Amino acid sequence: MSGNIHAPLTSGTATMDPPADQPQLRVASLGKTFSRNRKTVHALQDVSFDVPRGQFLSILGPSGCGKSTLLHIIGGFEQASSGSLLLDGRPVAGPGRDRGMMFQQATLFPWKTIESNVAWPFIVDGHKRGEARERAHELLATVGLSGFERSYPAELSGGMRQRAALARTLGLSPDILLMDEPFGALDAQTRELMQEELTRIWEHSGLTVIFITHDIDEAVFLGDRVLVMGARPGRIIADVDVELGRPRGTTTKKDPQMAEYHSHFWELIRQEAGPQADRNGGSDRS
């Protein structure tokens, strides 16, 4: 099965699609620099890749490799220093509902019920309160939170809060889901359950997902394709298609192919981060 794994690419795209079929997202030689203590830090350097519609793309990298910054730029929250970012052929100008963002923390408002939290985007969009509530109920059912509509975030476990956050993000009806290590703060068991839940929901949705993680198994299990990033400067060191069958579930995790992917990616990351990890302990995430 190792033959299916592409050779690591230093940069550029792995476009197999004919040019006529425009990628949904095109990232071209994106760069991000900022100055800290009068020194210029290259958070991202010459990052290029395309994302076709409906793909689940995992971006895997050690902490401090700029993968979150990349996602923030795609989300329109931060600005690139150079390069271009095209969404359906048009440059990205700022945040928008077409790109639904999920954060590492659930970021639910503690003063609103779960229902009101999920309904909030509809209210902002000018929907009537009753209609918004109805939509919220549907979405909460999708993520398996029926019966918790009236609870407050503080009364829910971390995993349930992330489910609610997912429901809220889905409510934006985004074209692309941007997920910034959304399961990173959860305990191991909950994380596994959430991964299976996300796979199930995604396989029925046809959404494009960009999923940031530093967990190799998570990246492989969820993704159609994995981009591996290296740090200092943040750049893409490998672009690999994951050829595991769909639908994926508990059995997928026992697939011997998983182990092969794991050791391949681990080798890549160790080569990249190994000698550097001793020199630079810090992370450039704020």
Place this chain on the structure above:
Amino acid sequence: MTGTALHQPQAVEHRQARQGVAASEWMLERRWPVALAGAVTLLALWQLYGSTVGLPEYILTPVEIARSAAELTASGRLVELASASLRRLVFGFTIGTATGVLLGLLSGVSRKLGDLLDGPVSLTYPIPKITFLPIIAIWLGFSDPARIIVIAAACFFPAYLNAHAATRSVDQSLVWVAMNAGAGKLRTLMQVVLPAALPRTVAGIRQALALAFIFMFATEAIGSGTGTDAGLGGEMFAARTTGEYEVLWAALATVALLGGTVDATFRWLVGKLMIGQELEAGRG
């Protein structure tokens, strides 16, 4: 701007614009240059308006205030007034804060004493302490002791409450570490509990200091005496009725200057002490 590819010329332009950005960034980062510029501008506008358009006779311009303050300092009157005020402040603050901190620390360490003091303190805490002045004035007259007692009473509460809370909220594991190391009760108290309680206790003392100034002024303004014994507060109200506006403004400037200087000195001193404590802890 994301999405538009930055070409070389734009990048150069960017660099030139950065010079201006860097200057304002420097000011914003430090904050005080902005505040200083704002304050100076305000004073300048005040002065400009006063010397061109003109102000009512009871409002002096900054230059006039500075001049009369200098004259009154040279004549010794301002110094006498300020020392009368400061004497009350120092006595009241010292007595009130020392009592407050001592009892606060003791009642923080001893549950029994803490419970005993808790009742009377929470009973008297909501009373505006300035109301003690008329009753004490009945007993002692509007005298220095009466004023000092009221200032002390005002300073007692923040000092007591913060010292008490600081000692109570000392991390229990620190105490356990000390006990585990075989430290006796006294050693644990002196070397673990008190240092750990210091920051909050000091914050309470700073609150007391601000209150001491308010009460110094208030006790002088109410039932004020005459002459230099009136202090800055009494003299300001006397000057208002007699129309000695330059005395009024000079006294106001002195109160402001004293309040600011004493607080700044206190904070500077605390900064020095705290660093010393940290170094000590590092060595041990």
Place this chain on the structure above:
Amino acid sequence: MANPTATATAAIRNASPGPSLRRLLGIALLLAVWELVANTSGTRLTPTLREIGTRIAFDLETGMLWFHGRLTLMLAFSGLLIAVVIGCATGLLMARSRWAEAMMQPLLGATYPIPRLALYPILILLFGLGAAPKVTLVVLECLYPMALGTYVGARSVTKDQLWLARNVGAGWLRTLRDVTLPAALPAMLTGLRAAAPIMLIVIVVTEMIGENRGLGYMLMLARANFEPDGVLAVVAVLGVLGFLFDRLIALLSKLLVFWERGVRM
């Protein structure tokens, strides 16, 4: 923040009857000492608790307390209300604009230890005697805790919360109403709790300085008439008012900031 061990010990402490008895004992001791002094001295200088109580009842009956108290509270609350409005606006502006922050934060810090009360003679010259200088002084004093509370609260809004609002497409007004203000509410109420006693002190002090109405005037009148029971009656009333305000704001915080008492997991 809350130390679980400390919370547990506190719970145990509150549950056992001993300490709360000791607390009552403390109050009883204080009052007993007062009674002893009052009874042994036998002069009018130290009225007994009973005499003070009688005086409060008398002042209530004659309408004196109601007349002066109403005036005091009206001025006090007008000042507090204005301070809340201006303070919240200032705090929000400071949290939103870096220039406003750089301008106001050092100025508030530097002027904090200067007693605003010293401005009272100037305010009298500007506005004349009466309500205006008093209310202005209450505003000036209460502005500090309100502005700083709102500033701290508005800054506690996380970057993620603001990004979420941008992602959803919420405008600045919507973000202010649905995100910033609720997040700032706990700290704003803390500011209000600090402002209330200051309000009471300032208004009483201004009434004690050359005035012919208000509770502060009642204090000075009773002193001038050499009536210690009259002074202490007003002191007691002011103490009760201060206590009630504090409890009221604490209750308000509990009701408004309901989400902070929920279970934390």
